[in-house]
Amino acid sequence: MESLVFFFxxxxxxxxxxxxxxxxxxxxxxxYLIANxxxxxxxxxxxxxxxxxxxxxxxxxxxxxxxVIFVIMLLNLxxxxxxxxxxxxxxxxxxxxxxxxxxxxxYVFSLAGTPAEGTALAGGAESLGTVESxxxxxxxxxxxxxxxxxxxxxxxxxxxxxxxxKKG
Amino acid sequence: xxxxxxxxxxxxxxxxVAGTALVVVLVDALAKRNRILGPVLTLAGLAAAxxxxxxALGDAPASAAFGGMIRTGGFTSFFTLVFCVSGLxxxxxxxxxxxxxxxxxxxxxxxxLLAVSGMILMAAAGDLVVFFLGLELMSxxxxxxxxxxxxxxxxxxAALKYFLLxxxxxxxxxxxxxxxxxxxxxxxxxxxxxxxxxxxxxxLLLAGLALLMIGLMFKVGAxxxxxxxxxxxxxxxxxxxxxMSTGGKAAAFSGFLxxxxxxxxxxxxxxxxxxxxxxxxxxxxxxVIAVTQTSVKRMLAxxxxxxxxxxxxxxxxxxxxxxNGVLFYLxxxxxxxxxxxxxxxxxxxxxxxxxxxxxxxxxxxxxxxVAALTAVFMFSLAGVPPFAGFFGxxxxxxxxxxxxxxxxxxxxxxxxxxxxxxxxxxxxxxYFNDQPGGQAVAVRPFGLAAVIVAAIAxxxxxxxxxxxxxxxxxxx
Numbered sequence: 001m002e003s004l005v006f007f008f009x010x011x012x013x014x015x016x017x018x019x020x021x022x023x024x025x026x027x028x029x030x031x032y033l034i035a036n037x038x039x040x041x042x043x044x045x046x047x048x049x050x051x052x053x054x055x056x057x058x059x060x061x062x063x064x065x066x067x068v069i070f071v072i073m074l075l076n077l078x079x080x081x082x083x084x085x086x087x088x089x090x091x092x093x094x095x096x097x098x099x100x101x102x103x104x105x106x107y108v109f110s111l112a113g114t115p116a117e118g119t120a121l122a123g124g125a126e127s128l129g130t131v132e133s134x135x136x137x138x139x140x141x142x143x144x145x146x147x148x149x150x151x152x153x154x155x156x157x158x159x160x161x162x163x164x165x166k167k168g
Numbered sequence: 169x170x171x172x173x174x175x176x177x178x179x180x181x182x183x184x185v186a187g188t189a190l191v192v193v194l195v196d197a198l199a200k201r202n203r204i205l206g207p208v209l210t211l212a213g214l215a216a217a218x219x220x221x222x223x224a225l226g227d228a229p230a231s232a233a234f235g236g237m238i239r240t241g242g243f244t245s246f247f248t249l250v251f252c253v254s255g256l257x258x259x260x261x262x263x264x265x266x267x268x269x270x271x272x273x274x275x276x277x278x279x280x281l282l283a284v285s286g287m288i289l290m291a292a293a294g295d296l297v298v299f300f301l302g303l304e305l306m307s308x309x310x311x312x313x314x315x316x317x318x319x320x321x322x323x324x325x326a327a328l329k330y331f332l333l334x335x336x337x338x339x340x341x342x343x344x345x346x347x348x349x350x351x352x353x354x355x356x357x358x359x360x361x362x363x364x365x366x367x368x369x370x371x372l373l374l375a376g377l378a379l380l381m382i383g384l385m386f387k388v389g390a391x392x393x394x395x396x397x398x399x400x401x402x403x404x405x406x407x408x409x410x411x412m413s414t415g416g417k418a419a420a421f422s423g424f425l426x427x428x429x430x431x432x433x434x435x436x437x438x439x440x441x442x443x444x445x446x447x448x449x450x451x452x453x454x455x456v457i458a459v460t461q462t463s464v465k466r467m468l469a470x471x472x473x474x475x476x477x478x479x480x481x482x483x484x485x486x487x488x489x490x491x492n493g494v495l496f497y498l499x500x501x502x503x504x505x506x507x508x509x510x511x512x513x514x515x516x517x518x519x520x521x522x523x524x525x526x527x528x529x530x531x532x533x534x535x536x537x538v539a540a541l542t543a544v545f546m547f548s549l550a551g552v553p554p555f556a557g558f559f560g561x562x563x564x565x566x567x568x569x570x571x572x573x574x575x576x577x578x579x580x581x582x583x584x585x586x587x588x589x590x591x592x593x594x595x596x597x598x599y600f601n602d603q604p605g606g607q608a609v610a611v612r613p614f615g616l617a618a619v620i621v622a623a624i625a626x627x628x629x630x631x632x633x634x635x636x637x638x639x640x641x642x643x644x
Binding site: 104105108109111140141142143144145148149151152154155156158159161162163 | 279305
């Protein structure tokens with residue numbers, strides 16, 4: 001049952017991701033991305049990562065995508081102009097390389113095998129995704145990476161100010 | 169777990185650099201008119217970080233802090249030193265240079281400090297999570313710094329190109345980390361090679377390591393992933409190019425040394441062969457394309473691809489001689505490449521046009537000092553004996569031969585001969601060509617001081633290589 005749900009969600013996530021790239025209207029692309037985020041959140045739930053699933057919806061689907069759609073509407077973006085590739089051969093080479101990479105990864109995963117259906121989860125796995133254990137990990141073992149993230153955000157904010165501020 | 173005092177002292181250089189970044193941002197906001205305070209604070213912060221890194225230089229066995237997230241010891245300290253030197257030289261070069269380009273932007277120095285913090289985290293990482301965050305912190309700062317000259321098309325192009333390709337490369341790196349985690353069940357780097365030995369399915373691990381390698385090779389600018397290098401180094405403000413090509417490259421190579429350790433490369437010969445092939449292609453392509461360049465900055469960009477190849481050869485060696493060679497090379501490369509870009513920043517037209525070889529003709533008449541300094545950097549980059557650049561190449565190739573990769577050393581030496589052509593062409597033009605005219609040399613005392621210090625250090629380490637070797641030998 002669980003693997004059935006997984007494959008349904010995975011197929012849904014891949015389809016929406018592909019559709020998002022193929023769409024010419026930025027707004028429709030954004031909506032496909034939202035659908036993709038919902039599928040990812042459901043996948044996190046399957047992995048017993050409840051908090052991550054909720055955050056995925058609240059932060060990405062909620063806050064970030066609202067911002068993206070807001071910007072798209074504010075800028076009144078029309079459909080992307082169709083780009084006619086001048087060198088068709090480059091597209092084909094890219095496609096062949098991408099297909100090669102995909103089959104390599106698929107081969108690696110097929111060799112790695114999948115755990116049998118209904119394998120018991122490792123001890124304590126059920127509680128791994130709770131707010132409590134996530135918080136414990138974030139402010140315990142991963143305290144330094146957590147703090148470093150704030151530096152990363154500072155650099156991003158500085159960048160936005162430097163590159164977007166009016167001259168003067 | 170709250171961090172103990174020993175945890176905090178272990179990352180003292182990082183705290184100093186990141187703390188100074190915060191102070192510089194505040195100072196820039198509060199004292200708008202004061203142009204000198206920001207760079208001076210930056211220099212002080214970097215110098216303080218250096219002094220805090222010095223005592224640990226002799227500690228060979230790495231110890232852990234923050235529950236294994238951070239590794240301290242000689243290796244971390246040596247790289248911290250390299251990053252601080254790169255930062256100090258770039259800041260000195262930038263003073264009054266960046267002001268002519270974009271007036272009143274104190275954020276510049278804060279971003280340099282944040283980039284140095286990222287580099288220190290990369291070299292000190294005891295866990296792939298920390299390494300990734302450090303890499304991103306450094307890269308993000310680089311993207312912004314590359315586009316700092318907002319009014320110039322080339323600078324905008326550099327920032328956008330670097331950002332898009334860099335984000336793509338980050339995807340590979342992150343996917344690699346995920347696969348390595350999937351294969352080994354941990355992101356910790358301690359005991360990494362021994363943990364990989366008993367795996368039943370090494371293919372998943374190999375795939376992860378290959379993707380990690382792609383991400384790192386992009387960052388060092390090795391050949392199949394070098395497309396961004398010429399455009400970014402040419403388009404970015406010259407002092408930023410000096411910083412990116414030295415500190416950034418050294419940081420990415422620290423990643424090579426802590427992830428693709430000699431022990432791992434010896435147990436996984438397939439990976440080793442890939443690195444050897446990439447090293448050879450980088451040396452050939454970088455040097456051959458550099459020969460045809462007319463812009464000095466673009467020539468330096470292609471030559472930096474070639475140097476990435478030489479240093480990768482030291483990684484391939486996977487023995488003490490090669491690893492020491494990599495560290496020695498990175499320190500001397502930092503000095504000579506920051507110096508070379510520094511000279512370009514002094515000679516450049518203020519209008520932003522690229523410095524061509526022809527404009528350097530007869531420089532020895534106009535400015536004997538700058539011409540002599542340029543000659544030092546060019547000879548060192550070419551690997552001519554009395555300078556540190558020679559010993560870097562010597563140790564790297566000695567390690568490569570010792571490891572049985574003689575063909576790689578032969579390719580390296582042959583390509584060094586090719587590189588002598590374009591490095592020395594500049595020297596010949598400066599000294600044996602009496603064309604009148606050309607751009608006047610900019611008078612920037614701080615920039616000139618940085619270039620002079622770099623040249624003296626290059627000659628010093630060239631005559632007494634044992635000073636550096638004594639340090640590098642205790643890093644592993």
